[in-house]
Amino acid sequence: MLDTLSLSWYKAKVEAKFYRFRREEFQSWFSDIMERAYPSDFHKIRLSKGDRGCDGYRISTQTVYQVYAPRKASPSELNGKIIDDFNKAIVEFEGKISSWVFVHNDPDGLASETVIDTLGDLNKNNPTISIITNSFNEIWDVVKSLDRTNMLDLFGEAPTLLDMRNLQLEAIVPVLKYIEGREVPSDPPIDPPSEEKLKFNNLSNDIQEMLKLGRRKEILVENYFANVLDPLYGERIAQAFREKYCNLKATDLTEDEIFDELRRFTGGDYFCGTKELSATLAVLSYFFERCDIFENLVYQ
């Protein structure tokens, strides 16, 4: 059973991929999850043009899945796609369709006209078929049900509360070495850390929990910088984080997506051991608290 830290870690990874993947990559990822969750029951449909209104089918529940994750789509394009794919599906699966699920990864949700008019009309006109949408929460529920082997295959290891409790300096060092190597700034900014900084940056509860847990061990990072022979080592690592954060901030990524990119920058996808993964949280928390990454609270 996964503890709260592992769950938060996995949820952040799932969320990052969910909103980052597009088109065939998203469809393939979704199908991979569903095949693992429902082996021999869910079947993905070949990725090609002419998918007959179906990207996946679950035999036991007679559920057709239509996955849609374009780079951009207007509400009218989306509505047209839904109607077109649904009509293809009910022809192709005549007599063998009890549910039709529209899977999307729009972070803003579906437009009201899509929900009320398009999906509403389909529901009204097809009373024998359950027509629903799936987005992040539904996919996360499926992921949570996977066994440990499948979780490891899909998302790798995750640190546990025990790993964090037992974290020692020996795990911090390789993480810092991984991100080493930037010029020392001539005039680094100095701002006091803020108690409200977590909430101010609109980070999800899971990411806030990971940073809070990492904070318990950031003293290891502080002690390492205080005692390493090169006095400028801490500043070099800090500058690497500042530059990375600035570059990410200039894109249209959400705060949670920025955190995921910083997690990967820290070695979150490079290291396999749970000790080192726990160390990445301690390192991230250290730089978060010292205001090298994310926005600082503005006092009026």
Added chain:
Amino acid sequence: MILPTKHLSKERSIIGVGGEVLLILNKPMTISSLWNNIKESRKRIYGNSFLSFDWFILSLDFLFMLNLIEFKSGKIDKVKK
């Protein structure tokens, strides 16, 4: 590097090490003596000396630029006011 920062403590900054040098320099000393003395002092105060020789030399350069120390007859001494 001269001043302390979020990730560079005052005792490891150039100005911090320079201050320690001035405290130790109560008479003219060779560079080797001064180096040994400051290492001993840091071990006593901080439990370790974690000070590299090139960082120690940078602190001497800093004090020299501020006209606080001078190099005479092979020894370093405070500038007499």
